[in-house]
Amino acid sequence: MIRKKQTLRLFPKDITGDIIKDRQEVTVNWRAGELVLDEPTFNGGKDIGPDPFTTVLSGLVGCTLTTLRMYIKKKEWDITDIHCSVNMLQQTEPFKTSVFRTLSFGQPVTDGQKERLLWIAMNCPVAKLLQGEINIDTRLSDDPTVPAGMGNYPPLDQASTDATEGYATQL
Numbered sequence: 001m002i003r004k005k006q007t008l009r010l011f012p013k014d015i016t017g018d019i020i021k022d023r024q025e026v027t028v029n030w031r032a033g034e035l036v037l038d039e040p041t042f043n044g045g046k047d048i049g050p051d052p053f054t055t056v057l058s059g060l061v062g063c064t065l066t067t068l069r070m071y072i073k074k075k076e077w078d079i080t081d082i083h084c085s086v087n088m089l090q091q092t093e094p095f096k097t098s099v100f101r102t103l104s105f106g107q108p109v110t111d112g113q114k115e116r117l118l119w120i121a122m123n124c125p126v127a128k129l130l131q132g133e134i135n136i137d138t139r140l141s142d143d144p145t146v147p148a149g150m151g152n153y154p155p156l157d158q159a160s161t162d163a164t165e166g167y168a169t170q171l
Contacts, residue, residue: 014148025049056130057086057099063126064101071120077113081106084121099130 017028017037024045025038037052039045050058061084072079083104090097103121121127139151 053088057088060099060101060124060126060130061086063124064103064121067124068103068117068120071117079105079107079109079113101127 011031013031015028015030017026019026024043025036025048028035028037035055036049037055038047038049039051040047043051045051064084065082068082072082083106084101086099086101088097088099101121103117109117137149139149140153141151
């Protein structure tokens with residue numbers, strides 16, 4: 001069976017955020033709740049929530065661990081405790097980011113299981129996202145209710161029109 005490649009929106013409702021005057025913290029709204037992001041005190045924030053980089057790396061930790069848990073459960077392996085640690089290094093010239101991730105298990109794991117679990121971790125959806133090609137299309141709008149990827153500035157050219165064609169119908 002040949003499958004047609006599809007481009008799909010990951011979320012039916014946009015993730016949104018707001019910041020108010022003289023504050024560093026950002027309120028992020030997602031499906032059923034809110035999350036506060038903030039900068040550390042040395043960067044002008046109050047450190048009342050994770051900073052944006054911590055949030056990105058937290059997404060990798062969460063995806064890694066839940067993907068491994070699903071796989072371990074499917075295989076019915078007796079691996080109950082998994083630890084994941086991540087950190088990153090940024091090089092400025094040329095700009096390059098390296099993410100380091102280490103996994104450990106609270107019980108003995110065979111070499112065969114280690115090999116497979118490493119492959120699963122390296123291919124969890126967020127790891128694939130971070131390692132893949134990412135394009136960020138940023139627009140401006142006078143209306144805060146306009147969906148992500150839409151707006152009135154910059155004016156749309158034909159390539160932008162083609163890229164966002166059918167976007168509103170996917171909502």
